[in-house]
Amino acid sequence: MVNGLFTISLKDATGEKSAAVRSKEADLAPDHGPQLYVGDEQSQTVLTAFDAVLDRQPFCNPLVITGAGSVGKTLLAHGIADCWKRRYPAENVLITTGADFLRGYTNAVRSHNTYRFRRQFMKLGLLVIDDLQMLNHRASAQSQLAQLIDSMVRRGQFVVCTLPSTLAQAHGLEETLVSRLFGGLQLPLSAPSEESMLFLLDELASQRGIELDTTLGKLLIRGEAGCPSPIKTVPQLRRALIRLQMNAELSGSPITRVLIREYLKGEYLNQLPTCRDITSIVAKRLNVRMGDLKGKSRRQYLSRARGIAMMLCRTFTAESYTAIGKYFGGRDHSTVMNACEKT
Structure with a gap:
């Protein structure tokens, strides 16, 4: 040991x-x-x-x-x-x-x-x-x-x-x-610990002939403020290292903090739900139609459901108030902000 x-x-x-x-x-x-x-x-x-x-x-x-x-x-x-x-x-x-x-x-x-x-x-x-x-x-x-x-x-x-x-x-x-x-x-069995992932990262890097210092390894495993790492399993770690190696070769440089940050940001955003995902779930849970949530009806139960969906979109996606308003039938950003504050 x-x-x-x-x-x-x-x-x-x-x-x-x-x-x-x-x-x-x-x-x-x-x-x-x-x-x-x-x-x-x-x-x-x-x-x-x-x-x-x-x-x-x-x-x-x-x-x-x-x-x-x-x-x-x-x-x-x-x-x-x-x-x-x-x-x-x-x-x-x-x-x-x-x-x-x-x-x-x-x-x-x-x-x-x-x-x-x-x-x-x-x-x-x-x-x-x-x-x-x-x-x-x-x-x-x-x-x-x-x-x-x-x-x-x-x-x-x-x-x-x-x-x-x-x-x-x-x-x-x-x-x-x-x-x-x-x-x-x-x-x-549970997901590997951070120490185990760092050890495996060294093994993977060695197999592929990649030089990766401990600081960069920890950044890949831990992420950083505002950009958490989605890497929790060995297959995800292997996929990340292969992608980073390819990106480094294309840029003609070694794997750097910038490359790792870009990779983590892309993976993090890919894992986020979309406005459509959230709207679909809200529609099913509240027994309304997705089209009604994006429509112009101001019926109280629909307005309430629409507000919940907007608030969840703002919370769990990377979309701006303007983008969320556009998704919900072309509403302006102030309408979305107001709905989120009331919900």
Whole structure:
């Protein structure tokens, strides 16, 4: 562990993989990003769970890795598979997805060969199922998986799954499967910390031959007053660095504070809702038509709804009073200001 950070290396997992998983791994190739999971002192449970699975500790079987998109669920699951294969080279490892499991089970049912389908899993030391939510509302396939997990756990075989939500929030999963998954360990992942992102930024920059000092790195990750950074995940960080490198090459200069500020400002503005987005939401919530909000009617309920929409547009977009007034039927800026003050 260095400076409170730990890393888990992900190399090319040597287990069998479905086509869907192989396509996912393309996003993890060296040209796309560091093959590392980076955690800090607040995520020590990740390292503990990782080691526990590799030590075959029963309390973490099955292991369910949960979290929002792009927080490293697939990366960590593949890292477990890779380390398992190296520690237990005589055992088979299968990496698949919820969609592929469902497809395989459906084909087995149609061909009246579910026994052969189940038998392939009995030869494994480790089974990794990514995107388990793809089995949502598929009761029969979920029942089959629950039985499979029971059999594998009894035999000392390990199962690792990933989900975008916690088991308590996995509304599309049957109680039988959820109960079986609760018998192991849930491992929630969160977005990388600032320290982790800075470490990963150094790795990405090194891979691409970019020199980026710590001050510029912190500006990219943190942003500054009036221009917060929208970069919260590794894919966003990778995309930002690639864009900055391209802009720097086009301008014939290294990456500078000016280039980073321009990039952050552009990304920040792109994330803001538009007047149309806000008007649509207000219209739906207040049960009025968008055309009426932009129209000339002065009926009290419409004026009130229009004022709310104008105030929200001023608050959550970068549009001026004049631009907002133009959007709402060509009204002048003083009308918008008055509506915002009254709301």
